[in-house]
Structure formats: structure tokens, C-alpha cells
Amino acid sequence: MKIAVCIKQVPTREWQPRLNDARTWIREQEASYEMNEPDAYALEEGLRLREKHGGEVVVCSAGPARVQQVIREALARGADRAVHVEDEALGAADAFTAAAALTPAMQEERFDLILTGLQSDDQGHAQFGPVLAEKVGVPHSTIIMEVQADPAASSMKVKRELEGGWFQYVTMPLPALLTIQSGINQLRYATLKGIMAAKKKEIRKVAPPAGLASRLKVVALYAPQKSKQTVMIGGSPADAARELVRRLREEARAL
Amino acid sequence: MILVIAEQKDGKLNRATWEAIAAAQQLSAGSVPVKVAVLGEGVSGVAGELAAADVAEVLTVDQPVLGRYTADAFVHAAAALVTAQAPAHVLLAHTYQTRDFVPGLAARLDRALVTDVIAIKSAAGQAAFARPMFQGKLVADVVLEGPAPHLVTVQIGAFRADAVRKGSTAAPVSVAAIAVDPSVVRQAPESPFQEAKQAVDLSQAERIVAVGRGIKAQENIAVAQQLAGAFGAELAASRPICDNGWLPMERQIGSSGQTVAPKLYVAIGISGAIQHLVGMKGSRTIVAINKDAEAPIFEIADYGITGDLFEVAPALITELKK
Numbered sequence: 001m002k003i004a005v006c007i008k009q010v011p012t013r014e015w016q017p018r019l020n021d022a023r024t025w026i027r028e029q030e031a032s033y034e035m036n037e038p039d040a041y042a043l044e045e046g047l048r049l050r051e052k053h054g055g056e057v058v059v060c061s062a063g064p065a066r067v068q069q070v071i072r073e074a075l076a077r078g079a080d081r082a083v084h085v086e087d088e089a090l091g092a093a094d095a096f097t098a099a100a101a102l103t104p105a106m107q108e109e110r111f112d113l114i115l116t117g118l119q120s121d122d123q124g125h126a127q128f129g130p131v132l133a134e135k136v137g138v139p140h141s142t143i144i145m146e147v148q149a150d151p152a153a154s155s156m157k158v159k160r161e162l163e164g165g166w167f168q169y170v171t172m173p174l175p176a177l178l179t180i181q182s183g184i185n186q187l188r189y190a191t192l193k194g195i196m197a198a199k200k201k202e203i204r205k206v207a208p209p210a211g212l213a214s215r216l217k218v219v220a221l222y223a224p225q226k227s228k229q230t231v232m233i234g235g236s237p238a239d240a241a242r243e244l245v246r247r248l249r250e251e252a253r254a255l
Numbered sequence: 256m257i258l259v260i261a262e263q264k265d266g267k268l269n270r271a272t273w274e275a276i277a278a279a280q281q282l283s284a285g286s287v288p289v290k291v292a293v294l295g296e297g298v299s300g301v302a303g304e305l306a307a308a309d310v311a312e313v314l315t316v317d318q319p320v321l322g323r324y325t326a327d328a329f330v331h332a333a334a335a336l337v338t339a340q341a342p343a344h345v346l347l348a349h350t351y352q353t354r355d356f357v358p359g360l361a362a363r364l365d366r367a368l369v370t371d372v373i374a375i376k377s378a379a380g381q382a383a384f385a386r387p388m389f390q391g392k393l394v395a396d397v398v399l400e401g402p403a404p405h406l407v408t409v410q411i412g413a414f415r416a417d418a419v420r421k422g423s424t425a426a427p428v429s430v431a432a433i434a435v436d437p438s439v440v441r442q443a444p445e446s447p448f449q450e451a452k453q454a455v456d457l458s459q460a461e462r463i464v465a466v467g468r469g470i471k472a473q474e475n476i477a478v479a480q481q482l483a484g485a486f487g488a489e490l491a492a493s494r495p496i497c498d499n500g501w502l503p504m505e506r507q508i509g510s511s512g513q514t515v516a517p518k519l520y521v522a523i524g525i526s527g528a529i530q531h532l533v534g535m536k537g538s539r540t541i542v543a544i545n546k547d548a549e550a551p552i553f554e555i556a557d558y559g560i561t562g563d564l565f566e567v568a569p570a571l572i573t574e575l576k577k
């Protein structure tokens with residue numbers, strides 16, 4: 001199977017976002033970055049499908065030069081090669097723009113299966129996968145927790161997560177696109193051998209198509225307002241513990 | 256006109272649809288008509304229910320091919336409906352089904368889509384839609400550009416279903432003349448099912464201690480276990496803990512796990528993502544312990560301690576044993 005895994009580089013969860021002077025975006029240059037977590041699960045699923053059915057795993061990413069960090073990491077974990085749609089302006093791209101940026105390269109490669117995470121940890125639009133599927137012209141299914149591929153029959157059966165602990169099996173033809181939910185598998189990490197091997201793997205750089213324009217304009221970015229009057233309890237751990245237990249007993253009557 | 260696309264399953268309305276109607280009425284500010292469309296098979300009952308809202312019209316697209324949801328049939332039907340109706344905005348609740356087909360719908364129509372909206376504002380005569388970003392650490396006000404219609408999905412719980420204005424008489428219900436050719440559908444779905452009956456029913460627990468990724472490693476789960484013991488509480492977790500296999504799935508709280516409303520909910524090392532909050536925000540008293548003073552969990556907590564759980568949890572255990 002020829003499998004694509006679309007990955008995004010996102011600020012780490014630990015990074016405390018700082019705003020630019022216009023308060024319309026973060027200070028991208030101050031962030032530390034990592035692979036979007038659901039994309040890491042998509043990559044793992046792609047590697048497992050390749051191990052089972054043969055073929056290759058190609059990681060695809062749209063973004064500025066800095067996204068090479070996560071591309072290299074994916075190659076070190078076992079992806080065979082990469083396609084990087086590179087442009088500095090893609091750093092803050094929304095899902096629609098990123099999908100449009102990747103579409104020509106994805107169409108040209110003619111993948112049997114395109115995998116990606118169900119949403120990004122930074123912007124969280126949850127749009128990229130279905131939009132790319134529509135643009136490339138393949139069927140899709142989202143929030144997937146299991147993939148049983150039958151490449152010989154150009155078909156697969158997938159398990160969709162629904163709300164509140166419900167699931168559903170869906171059969172669909174290949175080629176197709178799936179968005180992967182975290183927890184579908186157990187992640188592997190790069191070995192030293194993998195890291196060395198990644199250095200020799202091909203990263204094909206592609207310019208984005210002309211005329212990309214975002215239709216989502218962020219006019220203000222700010223910290224959320226609190227909806228509840230939270231009693232913050234300070235002091236040493238022992239003092240805070242004593243005060244919390246007292247309040248839970250006497251005030252909230254929760255103990 | 257603003258078009259709300261309702262969600263139903265087997266003739267039963269998804270309550271989140273009322274929240275989308277409330278958002279549409281707010282966006283309309285009484286000056287733009289609101290219509291509601293319901294897609295499915297055998298939806299006249301649902302349409303009748305929706306007609307109670309103060310809306311201009313309820314439209315039905317009632318066809319066997321829409322009976323069991325597929326992304327292809329819904330994109331096809333909704334694209335034809337939106338094209339025929341030409342609304343300025345299309346609103347939906349941000350459910351799993353919406354997540355599955357609405358981005359494809361936006362791509363097919365080639366129109367802007369903003370998801371997971373928590374508030375609607377007006378900025379210089381234009382609507383701005385507030386949505387969380389960066390794991391809920393920030394909120395962005397987003398303006399949609401390009402030609403109408405603009406598509407908007409609203410976060411579950413962000414708009415109040417009981418704020419929906421009801422009409423003095425029932426709104427007219429009419430059939431939208433849209434046919435979906437079954438051959439456009441490439442997905443063949445089976446019946447939804449639940450995994451084997453859950454052994455622990457956390458919804459009955461009086462007190463719950465829930466542990467999140469702040470616990471760092473599997474061997475530290477014991478710390479949370481001891482804290483739960485000291486509180487006389489059941490142990491529960493956020494999704495990443497269950498994804499890692501550190502606790503069984505049946506102890507997961509949130510949109511894809513259990514929904515609970517105990518007397519006391521103690522969240523340790525949990526950031527407070529919306530998918531977690533929907534499963535526990537009905538708890539009577541919420542305590543959050545997190546080393547990050549800006550963590551979104553503090554927004555819904557009654558009591559908060561900013562600190563390292565590895566220092567606070569042992570102190571709490573000592574205190575509770577006194």
C-alpha cells in the first residue's frame with residue numbers, strides 16, 4: 001500500500017502562549033514545537049499497515065522550514081520519505097489553507113490511503129482531513145479507532161468512534177482518507193538506528209500552489225474569561241491541603 | 256437568512272440542535288429570518304418538534320439514503336439544500352457527525368467554515384466568532400471572509416437550549432425538493448454499538464478523583480490511587496491516561512467516556528480540555544490541582560490549588576487521614 005501520513009508541527013503543550021504586539025497571533029518564533037499528537041498516532045497506524053501489507057509510508061507536511069523537525073522525527077520513527085510543501089507564510093495557516101497547499105502534491109502521488117490526526121493541538125479546527133479528502137476526490141471517515149485494510153480488494157473496514165462510548169464499523173473503498181483518534185494504538189519512539197537512517201531519507205520540497213488565501217481572519221486573541229468564582233488556595237502544600245480539607249468539610253460539605 | 260441544520264438519529268432529535276438554534280437567533284438579532292433543516296429518513300416528528308421554535312420555516316429532506324448517516328450522502332444533500340436556499344450563514348452543533356461531514360461540505364461549496372464557536376460578537380458591523388485555540392489556553396475572535404454562505408459550528412454547551420425563543424404558533428414545515436442519488440455514497444456503515452458492558456459505573460460515585468497527564472508515568476498512578484482512597488473516592492482519568500493503557504477505558508471521563516456529576520470531583524494534573532469538561536462540569540464541587548495557574552480547568556473549579564501534584568497529593572492524604 002502506498003500510504004500518506006499528513007503531520008503538523010504544533011507548539012508543545014507546555015509552552016505558555018505569548019501574544020504578538022497586535023494581539024492577533026502568538027509569537028511563533030518564541031514557541032517550542034512538537035508533532036501534533038493525533039498525527040503521531042496516524043503515523044504509527046501507517047507504519048503498522050505497511051508492516052502488514054508492504055508498500056511505503058510518505059509523511060507530508062505543509063509549513064515553514066521549521067517543520068523539518070517533525071518530518072525528520074517521522075522519518076526516524078520509520079516513514080520512508082517525505083513531501084514538504086514549504087512556505088514561511090504557512091506557519092499560521094488554517095486547516096483549509098493547509099489542505100489546499102498540500103492538494104496538488106497529494107493528487108500527483110496517488111496514494112492508496114491518506115491518514116492524518118483528527119485535529120491539531122494548536123488551532124483545533126478539525127477540518128483538515130475531510131477538506132483534503134474532498135479536494136483530492138476520495139471518500140473519508142473521521143475519528144477512527146481501528147483500520148482493517150484489504151488492499152487486494154481495494155477496500156477497508158474502519159471503526160469510527162461516536163459520542164459517549166459508542167462505535168460503528170464502516171466499510172469503504174480505497175483510495176480513501178481517514179482521520180485518526182489518539183489512543184488507536186501504542187506509539188513507538190525513534191531508535192538511534194532510526195535517527196541515523198532518517199538522515200539519508202528523501203525530503204521532497206514542493207512550492208505551494210499560487211493563490212492561497214485564508215478566509216478565517218483572527219481579529220483578536222486573548223485569555224479566556226473565568227465563568228466561576230474559583231477560590232484559589234495558596235501557601236505551602238501542607239497549609240493548602242489543610243485549608244482545602246477544611247473548606248470541603250465546612251463550606252462545601254463534600255466530605 | 257440563517258439556516259440551522261438539525262441533527263437527529265432514528266427520528267430522535269439531538270438536543271444540541273436547540274443550542275444551534277439559540278446561536279442562530281442571537282446572530283439574527285431579530286432582523287434576519289432563521290430556518291431549520293432536518294435531514295434523514297422519517298423525520299416529520301422531529302420537524303414538528305423543531306417547529307415550536309420562533310423560526311420562519313422548518314425544511315425536511317426525507318430520504319432512505321439519509322436514514323443511516325454517511326458523510327457522502329449528507330455532504331451531497333446539504334450542498335444541494337444550501338445552494339437552493341442561499342443563506343448568509345449555516346449553523347450546526349459541533350457534534351461528531353458535524354465534524355465528519357461539514358468540513359467536506361464547506362470544501363464542496365468552497366466557503367469559509369469556523370468550528371467550535373463559543374460566542375458570537377459583532378465587530379465593526381461584522382459578526383466575529385469566538386473559538387478556543389491552543390488547547391483552550393486562548394480564545395480567538397474570528398471573522399469569516401469570502402462569499403456567503405459562511406458555515407459555523409457551535410461548541411456543545413456554549414449556547415443555552417433554554418434560551419431558544421419559541422413562536423406563538425408552530426412554524427410551517429415544508430419538504431425541500433432534493434434528491435440524493437444513492438450511488439454517490441461510498442461509505443457502508445453498520446449499526447452503532449457499545450463495547451462490552453462497563454464494570455464500573457462512575458455515574459453512581461459520590462466522590463471522584465480524576466488523574467491526568469500531569470501524573471507523568473504509569474508508576475505514579477499509585478499516588479492518585481492513594482489520594483482516591485483517602486477521599487473515599489473512585490479513581491477516574493482523562494483520555495490520555497486511558498490511551499496509554501495506564502487505567503482502563505471504562506474509567507475515562509469526557510465526551511468519549513463517561514459523564515458524571517458527583518458531589519466532589521478532584522482533578523489532578525488535568526488541563527481542562529472541553530472534551531473532558533463536558534463529562535464532569537455538572538459535579539457539585541470541583542477541585543483542581545495543577546501546576547499551571549492558567550490551566551483552563553481552573554475556570555470551572557470551585558477550589559483551586561496551583562502547585563505540584565507530587566507535593567500537594569501527599570499533603571492532602573496526610574490531612575485527610577487526620
Ligand SMILES: Cc1cc2nc3c(=O)[nH]c(=O)nc-3n(C[C@H](O)[C@H](O)[C@H](O)COP(=O)(O)OP(=O)(O)OC[C@H]3O[C@@H](n4cnc5c(N)ncnc54)[C@H](O)[C@@H]3O)c2cc1C
Pocket residue numbers: 013118119143390466467468469470492493494495496507508509510511512513523524525526527528529530531534544545546547550562563564565
Ligand atoms: C473527539 C475527541 C474526543 C475526546 N474525548 C475525550 C474524553 O472523553 N475525555 C478526555 O479527558 N479527553 C478527551 N479528548 C482529549 C482532550 O482534548 C485532551 O487532549 C485531554 O483531555 C487532555 O488530557 P489531560 O488534561 O490529562 O492532559 P494535558 O492537556 O496534557 O494536561 C496535563 C496538565 O497537567 C498539568 N501538570 C503537569 N505536571 C504537573 C504536576 N507535576 N502537578 C500538577 N499539574 C501538572 C499541566 O499543567 C497540564 O495542565 C478528546 C479529544 C477529541 C478531539
